[in-house]
């Protein structure tokens with residue numbers, strides 16, 4: 001899932017794999033190169049009140065794994081009311097209306113549980129969408145499947161690694177053999193020339209693994225490391241988050257990593273990473289008065305990001321399951337642009353509590369998903385943030401508890 005920027009890594013596989021491959025590779029996220037002639041749109045040039053930078057379609061909730069942190073509460077069987085192939089194609093047709101080169105992430109569950117997956121990837125690719133995929137690390141993800149996906153036009157493969165060893169990763173994902181299968185799939189992506197993204201969940205059970213995972217991400221030749229700070233939804237409710245203080249340390253460390261790593265680093269559901277990075281820069285700067293607060297640097301739920309569930313519900317994010325409509329009866333484009341829910345999420349001045357009083361709200365704004373998970377109000381404060389604005393004397397966000 002999606003959220004950040006890194007240079008493309010090595011030869012662009014998709015372009016080498018035949019007519020469906022796009023020469024520009026997957027769109028850069030924050031921090032990646034973008035906006036080259038003929039390339040994907042520059043993320044900073046996208047008007048996120050008009051279109052999402054990332055559109056996620058949860059094509060199914062079916063999955064053979066039973067990961068502790070699963071947002072989707074995935075189960076072995078496909079839901080009988082999943083969007084059909086034709087409904088999915090209509091959704092992809094509408095995604096084109098957002099504008100050229102719309103990035104679409106097919107997620108799950110395990111998207112490979114759908115027998116029409118290649119057909120959907122080809123359909124989207126043929127219509128100019130930039131199709132990417134987040135498959136589960138199972139033995140379905142063979143080198144042949146990766147090669148077929150590359151031929152169908154997939155522009156990035158995102159795989160989850162939550163431990164740097166088989167023991168740690170498999171324990172977290174509840175399936176012996178998952179680590180080996182994921183690493184094999186990552187190597188297959190490299191072989192097929194498909195840019196690779198690694199997603200890692202940060203919670204009390206995984207935070208001590210991060211340094212070793214960073215080395216593995218580099219070894220696998222990934223173009224992007226997407227670090228997701230746990231939001232307690234789905235099965236993730238049973239996991240312990242890190243404390244706000246540990247989250248702060250981790251974000252500062254990630255900011256350092258991003259300066260020298262051969263891959264991009266982005267955070268998911270942790271926009272205060274931007275605030276931490278700016279504060280680091282400000283601390284290191286000799287320029288008096290440089291507050292480091294400039295253009296908006298990222299995307300958040302409903303603001304540059306949209307999610308369509310397996311049954312067609314339109315959410316600001318998969319971690320913020322508040323529906324603004326359903327693609328079976330509503331226009332995704334209209335709901336994204338005009339619904340009260342999405343519009344309020346794009347208004348930093350609508351935020352409440354500590355986030356509402358914060359001078360960083362225009363470049364951060366906190367995780368709206370985490371606020372919703374803890375309070376039922378997506379405009380409340382993000383309890384993972386340790387920052388307290390100068391002079392703020394209002395209520396502190398609930399749900400600050402977390403393990404170190």
Ligand code: SF4
Nearest residue numbers: 355358364365366385
């Ligand atoms: S208080 Fe809210 S807006 Fe300010 S840095 Fe923390 S999460 Fe971001």
